[in-house]
Amino acid sequence: MLFENLMKDKVTLVKHDGRQFKDIKASVQPDKIFTNDANIPIEEGDIFERTLPNGIVERYKILDAGFYTGIGSIKSHYQSIVKKETRIEPNRQPTQVVYNLIGPNARVNIQSVDTSMNLVQIEPKELFVKLREEIQQVITDKSLSAKLLEKVSELQQTQGTTKFIEKYREFIAIAADHVAILAPFIPALSQMLG
Numbered sequence: 001m002l003f004e005n006l007m008k009d010k011v012t013l014v015k016h017d018g019r020q021f022k023d024i025k026a027s028v029q030p031d032k033i034f035t036n037d038a039n040i041p042i043e044e045g046d047i048f049e050r051t052l053p054n055g056i057v058e059r060y061k062i063l064d065a066g067f068y069t070g071i072g073s074i075k076s077h078y079q080s081i082v083k084k085e086t087r088i089e090p091n092r093q094p095t096q097v098v099y100n101l102i103g104p105n106a107r108v109n110i111q112s113v114d115t116s117m118n119l120v121q122i123e124p125k126e127l128f129v130k131l132r133e134e135i136q137q138v139i140t141d142k143s144l145s146a147k148l149l150e151k152v153s154e155l156q157q158t159q160g161t162t163k164f165i166e167k168y169r170e171f172i173a174i175a176a177d178h179v180a181i182l183a184p185f186i187p188a189l190s191q192m193l194g
Contacts, residue, residue: 006034013040014047026050031081033060038067038076048082059085124192128156131185139178147174159192168193 007025011033014020026048027034033048048060060082070076099108107114131152139145151171158164168189175182 007036009050011035012049013042014049015041015043016045028058028060031083032066033062033078033080033082035078035080036075038070038078040078042067042078042080047085048080061085124156124159127185127188128152131182134182134185144174144178148178151175155189165193 006027009026009028011024011026011028012020012022013024021040024035024037024040028048028050035042042062042065044062044065046062046065048062050058050060052058062080062082064081066079066081068077068079101108107116132149135145135148135152139148148171151167151174154167155164155171158167171189172186
């Protein structure tokens with residue numbers, strides 16, 4: 001056979017009913033196993049086993065027997081499509097997943113990116129109180145904290161006027177290095193721009 005030189009492996013065919021055909025010359029590839037004995041009854045669902053030199057036994061499930069009738073100098077043979085059993089995911093029971101959602105506007109994103117925005121109605125007076133509290137608790141640089149608190153007061157005083165946009169920009173410019181801390185307040189402040 002033309003492929004005879006490629007048949008460097010020996011495999012065992014394990015049938016559904018437990019019968020075994022041993023020492024079959026084969027060429028084992030990642031997704032195919034070639035055998036040149038057309039008389040061996042290879043069927044889908046059977047298993048090929050190959051023992052490695054270190055004693056480990058690889059098992060390949062036959063997905064498609066792949067029988068080819070010979071032509072010319074090429075004898076009838078099998079090109080079986082296989083899947084290595086160690087690569088096949090075991091049939092696992094469904095995993096129970098529990099999501100604990102806490103706080104307003106909590107959401108779950110599974111294998112997706114959340115591009116939504118939360119618009120929470122909060123009274124301006126309460127917004128400025130909470131913003132001041134956050135700055136006082138989180139910003140440890142006293143000079144920066146004082147500047148930010150001054151800008152918050154200016155924002156509160158100019159709320160509803162044309163000067164609010166200018167004060168908002170000044171606040172954002174100073175807060176830029178701490179935007180991650182102040183980010184929850186930015187959408188509420190931005191609503192006041194309109």
